[in-house]
Amino acid sequence: MSVLDPRPLGSTPLVVSPITLGASSLGNPERSPADPVALAEEMLDAPFAVVDTSNNYAGGASETALGRALEARGGLTDGHSIVTKVDVGPDGRFDRDRVWRSFEESVERLGIERFPLVHLHDPWATTVEEASAPGGAIQGMVELREQGLVGSIGIAVGEISLETAYVRTGVFDALLTHNRFTLVDRRAEELIAEANERGMGVFNAAPFGGGLLAGASTRYAYREAPADLLAWLGRLRGLCAEWGLAVPAAALHFSLRHAGIHSTVVGVGRPERIRELEKLHATAIPDDFWPEVEKLGTPPSTIDD
Template sequence: MINDDLTHTPSTDQTTPAVATPDDRRPLGSTGLLASPVTVGTSGLGTPASADGSPAAGSTAFATAALRGPNLLVDTSNAYSDGRSETAIGDAIRQGGLPEGRGVVTKADQDPSTAVFDRDRVLRSFEESLERLGVERIPVFHLHDPYSVSFEDASAPGGAIEGMLALKEQGLVDAIGIAAGAISVMLPYVRTGVFDVLLTHNRFTLVDRSATGLLEEARSRGMGVFNAAPFGGGLLAGRRGRDGKPATYAYQAGSPELLAWVDRADELATRHGIPLAAAALAFSTRSELVDSTVVGMNRPERLEQVEALRTTLIPDDFWSDLEALGTPPSTITD
């Protein structure tokens, strides 16, 4: 699961926004597809469920705004919010259509009951996503979090990779990707040479650079790169502990050393006249290793706020001053 960084209770505003014109379109590796610097992440969209099991009130309104906002792509998954994320996006498409040039990226997930993740499950997951989204094909389709299956099984006849390749060969998807967190899990899939796109999360941020080698490997193969969770779950966007709970980074409690480092980085950003969140986002969007940065949101105003962060001018000397703070003590060990 990719962490949503800027999520709150969805708005109930039903106004349909005009379609914005993205001002920075860039190639997604060598796929022939285009992406914006930011891709809208929707892992929390649709939660909590309504009484009838449908997505939370306001979810479709947000999905409509996301599909018509300043970003070309919206990222979701078969498993996000037990399918309600895809359902909300599909409802938005059914009500207002999919604007030209926009796309929905989704992911194959293991069987929620049995944890089976083979060829047949990939194909079923794809069919479930098409039904929820109300579309006939997907531009980018990821193999998502293949933790319940070994790489050997996934790459064997009848395995998950075979299912991914079948979808591409049938022309049902333009590009296939691998999306997960642990680098040791991702690397073997990247090295197969069969995937077109990579999605990593929480491992290429202001406080964790551990995915650098993985991204370089992907780039050497012409793969497109999505980098998700640039705020590490909110810590780098100014979200600290609530109700006495410790602040977290990438689903884990932040160590005192990490929190102290972030405080120093925040003070540095203030001296340079910028929000730390703007620097955290720019770290990813300015990198030559990244095509698009996935930021989790579920309120229309977050689209505007993230765009404001993206267009914030970061002084060049901020980066050298940041490096002078030393190596960040990340909580991630893989």
């Protein structure tokens, strides 16, 4: 299947679509009851250019399912890519050696020897100073890029202050933020602008806040939404009804319309979700709708970082 609306990821060579399919639920039966390999094949056949996974998603089962799907299909089709992330080790270490081992584990599971992009993922087990020192995680990331095993390196973490510190090292080519630029929370806006100024590629993940804006749960960013946030959401639903729009369509397009976001990452746990995303992407949102959203006032957030 041809790739939908291909565009470069910032200054990197990676080509992305407006939507990237997230594989965090793939292989986790509690979050995705679908057959993982069959779902992985559908994700790889979708009109979206990139599938985003990680070393630790579903304890490695996400990468394993994708690897089996790749083997069954004979590899990736033109225009499609898999992006993964290196993660902390089971011993809690996240240094240069762990970066390399995490990368090697991903190579083993996926059967891919070179990735267009690999992110340093949730480096909470180390400080930025430790990661930047000789033998630190950043050294490992730079070595992977210098040796041609990855095309570009990125930083993927939730907390804005931590992510900003990594961006300002000047080492990374891409940024992945999540739950921090949605209809409910805009705190990543300045960081996205700074990444753009540096020529970095920008992924914005979780435009539905983990389910709240998709109507799938009452949780936002892994926490139960308080009463004032649910009240704000009720006003948003009323506004969307007036305009004949679904809240999920508004939530997705809030991210898609931002010129500084190159691709929006949406998790997929079932095959029909891919078709739903195609329909949401095709939904036309009038420009006059967005000023009306702003009139609802600043939404309360569950995030306090």
